[in-house]
Amino acid sequence: MPARSPAYAAIYRTVRRVPRGRVATYGQIAALAGLPRHARQVGYALHALSETSTVPWYRILNAQGMISLTREGSGDLQRKLLELEGVVFSARGHVDLKRFQWVPR
DNA sequence: GCGGTGACGGTCG
DNA sequence: CCGACCGCCACCG
Helix, strand or coil: CCCCCCCHHHHHHHHHHCCCCCCHHHHHHHCCCCCCCCCHHHHHHHHCCCCCCCCCHHHCCCCCCCCCCCCCCCCHHHHHHHHCCCCCEEEEEEEHHHHHEEECC
């Protein structure tokens, strides 16, 4: 996973801290990476990842606990990967952040 | 260098 | 609980 910039590297480092079975929001990752108000940048950085990347990109959701991928299919993959780790989606595609959001120590 | 473009987020009605 | 708006800011053509 190439780090095109120090910012991307910081983002990838932070995303890698999210443990299995938990999720984080774009804004949360941005803040933890030392880049407040750069939630969109987190989206860009993850979008730029290769398929073979070890970064758990699929553990990142938007502030409403929903999958933000707009592209066909990729959203289904993200949901499947999360469910495989025990993350539960409501009928409307919501994840209860109260229950599954990662709380850094 | 400029302007359109988002894997976003907080607010308001 | 929605949808609409608006502010944000690095990318890329």
